[in-house]
Amino acid sequence: MTPELALDHIWTLARGEPAALRSVHLTGKEPGLPSVFRVGALASATIAATGLAAAEYHRLRTGRGQRVTVDMRRALASFRSERYLGIDGGPPPVLRDPVTGFYETRDGRWIQLHTNFAHHLAGVLKVLGCENERAAVASAIHGWDGAALDQTLADAGLCAALIRTPDEWAALDQAKAIARLPLFEIERIGDAPQELARRHLSPSGQGGTRPLSGVRVLDLSRIIAGPVGGRALAQHGAEVLMINGPHLPNIAPLVIDNSRGKRSAVLDLRDAAGRDTLRGLTRAADVFLQAYRPGALAARGFGPDDAARMRPGIVYVSVCAYGYDGPWASRRGFDSLVQSASGIAATERQAAASPEPRHLPCQALDHATGYLAAFGAMIALARRATEGGSWHVKVSLAQTGRWLQSLGQIPDGQTAPDITLDDVRDCLDTVQSEFGRVRAVQPAEQLEETPAFLALPSSRIGAHEAKWL
Template structure:
């Protein structure tokens, strides 16, 4: 699978005008990072689709087309943005709890634990009956068979994944459910009059028209996939307001990396006042982006159908781990766990010839899913502009992973050199913020008339009021 073919698949699946594909240039070829998977093609295609969708929305606004180009090396830098983040020229920031990682079980299988949130770590330690630390955890896991521990942790609402081969994954009911879904879905869920984009877009400090100027986005997501979607919408000019709960955990470096271009507010959905605040915000929003498990927000009155009634014309974007259907739809998951469960980590290990499983050299499922979510949101906004309606966009890490696995393997892909921060100096820029001087990867898609950029520095959680500007 080449980047061009992957982009064509995305564009065609969304029902977009094929003529627009003549307005994009892609450069570079896999492997761009040490992996047997075509991660560069995934990165280039999903980012290019996002750039093209932004350019098309800008055309609706202005009547003018523009060219979009994506270099694979820049796309891969964007897919590793959290790894390259630096504060005040300091060392790389810690992204993982020490207990997170792979462990061998009693029956010779491997399991991955994900303990980056304190309550997930404490839950794992409680199930295992051991002290905190890799050695006590490893010793406790050697008393368990892999499949039994995987199921026990899942039943407890904790985050783990048994390392499976691709064939073992394909035999599971969840994999069969995912196989019945397309890469993403963009579905009309209600009637509403057309809402053309503003014909005289707001101009920002650089005097540039922005494709999404005037578009309001509520971003109810954390960690990587959902926040990357909101960040992509922000760097094309949307007014993105991130909503966090006061009790919800976060990972500090990801708040910084994925908070660029956004405002941040705190709303407590556990009480009536907080739900009222969110309803008020949603009533003035164009896009409602959420990455809760399927049905979680609907239980509080913020499902897609409820939002379509509250705000006819809303574009509701749902991001989840294992898909919205199937027995694992409620299972908690993260990028690395989906890699482990679906055979990606097993395949990378087999290619490397090592004993321990091995992940992709970036959080590719997270980032690709985030860009697909942003792409879907912009396609839905364009449809709303021409035909009206409320829309629901659905993506998942598992659907993205399945698509990547369909690209085929590079037999010598792991021989590619890793890429250091020094080697991507032209892909990063610094901005002063309340965290200090933040060095971050810049948008990879290059639009000839409306360059993508972050109009705001990252802000701490709750730095802004829960209202539209």
């Protein structure tokens, strides 16, 4: 599967105008990173789709088309943006807890723990009955059979995944549920008049200089996938307001990387005042992007149907780990866990003849899903402009992972050289922020008339008021 064919699949699934694909130019070839999977095609196609959707929305507003170019090396740098992050000439804060990783079980299976949040780490240590030290965790896990531990941790609401082969994954009801879903879904969920965002348009109606000028985005997401989606919308001119809860954990380097281009506020949805404020913001928003587990926000009165009643014409974007149907729909998950559960880590291990499971050389499911979320949002905004209606965009890490696996494999792809920091220095820029001088990856998609860029530096959580400009 070439990047061009992958892009064609995304665009066709979204019912995009076929002629628009002629304005996209993709460069670079696989393998772009050491992996048997076509991560380069995934990166190029999802980023190009986002750039093309922005260009087409701009054309809808102004009548002017433009060329979109994506180079695979730059796309892969974007897919590893957290890896190349730097602060004041040095490294960023630590990304992963030392206990996170792979462990062998009593029956010769492998399981992955994800303990980057303190309460997840505490829960795992309680189940295992051991100290917070990697050797103690390994010893405790060696007293469990893999499937039993996997289920016990899941039942406790913790984050882990048994390493499964692709065939083992395919036999599960959850994999069967995902197999019935397309890569993403864009559904009309309510009636509303046709609407083209017109805030900040010039008197001539030419839309200023950016595709998403005047589009307001609420970003209720954390870690990578959802925040990447919000960041992708910001780099095409949207006003993105990130909303965090005061009690919710975050990971410092990901806050720094993925808050670029956004303002950041804190609201407590556990109390009436916080919910009232969010309702007011929603009524004036164009896009409501959220990455809570399915049903979690609906329980607070902010599900897709709730949002469509509050704000007819809303584009509601949902991001989750394991999809929206099946027994795992509400299971907590992260990119690496989905790789482990769905056979990707086992495939990489076999290809590399590794003694342990191996993940992809980047958080590819997170980043691709984030770009698909932004892409879906822009497609839905265009439909709102031409058809009217409120819209719901649904993406998940597991659906993205299934598509990546369907793209085919690269013989000996795992022997490709890795991309070092020196190899991508031309993809980076350094900007002063309240965290210091932040070195970060710049947008990979190049639009000839409306260049993608992030107008705001990284911001700490709660740095701004919960209101629109």
